[in-house]
């Protein structure tokens with residue numbers, strides 16, 4: 001099962017992705033992948049140490065692609081680097097049983113449209129490999145720009161979740177993502193409504209999503225535990241009776257029903 005979480009900045013993508021990762025890892029093997037330029041999936045899982053993203057591993061990139069990262073124009077490098085061993089060797093074991101692994105991809109400076117640079121070739125190849133070949137549950141925390149997924153990878157994503165909050169801005173992003181998702185071949189786009197603090201807010205967003213023809217997987221209330229978890233660098237699942245955590249448990253069940 002391959003799940004991608006996307007949406008406008010700050011809506012709660014990382015909160016959802018990390019909590020789903022913890023929940024699913026009780027029963028299944030999970031690979032959580034941080035593919036957001038603003039990398040914070042690790043801290044949201046309660047990992048405090050600093051992690052070097054793969055995009056910054058210069059020697060590795062040089063070794064696998066044959067080119068120095070950063071050098072691009074006119075340079076010859078392998079566009080099909082060997083990467084099948086990397087997800088396992090570069091991931092961080094989150095739990096002693098090895099049921100939850102984390103990979104921090106990092107980002108590549110884009111040198112204008114259509115730039116192909118060694119680091120991005122490596123990251124894309126890894127993402128494609130994981131989504132196409134791995135048996136584990138893959139949970140991808142990503143930015144709103146989903147174009148770089150590539151058609152083959154996109155077609156193998158079982159469910160793309162767009163997180164929205166009460167407000168038109170994140171709904172506008174959802175509208176854009178819906179169009180993009182269709183263009184690149186994502187079959188199943190579902191919404192999660194986050195930071196809901198009243199029935200009126202919930203109704204407002206539900207209505208708008210209906211207009212956009214985006215199905216709703218569930219909603220998550222505004223919850224102080226999410227803020228506390230962030231301050232204390234702990235996973236949300238560590239807070240018993242957290243309404244947001246309980247809502248995400250329900251969303252996890254709904255995901256299993258949808259795919």
Ligand SMILES: Nc1ncnc2c1ncn2[C@@H]1O[C@H](COP(=O)(O)OP(=O)(O)OP(=O)(O)O)[C@@H](O)[C@H]1O
Nearest residue numbers: 009010011012013014015195221222223226227230
């Ligand atoms: N249900 C909630 N209740 C209260 N606060 C929340 C809730 N969900 C998210 N937040 C807060 O909103 C902020 C953004 O959440 P999060 O980092 O999960 O969003 P994001 O979409 O991953 O952001 P970014 O685009 O920066 O990666 C955090 O400070 C988080 O604590």
Ligand SMILES: [Mg+2]
Nearest residue numbers: 013014036040
């Ligand atoms: Mg985030």
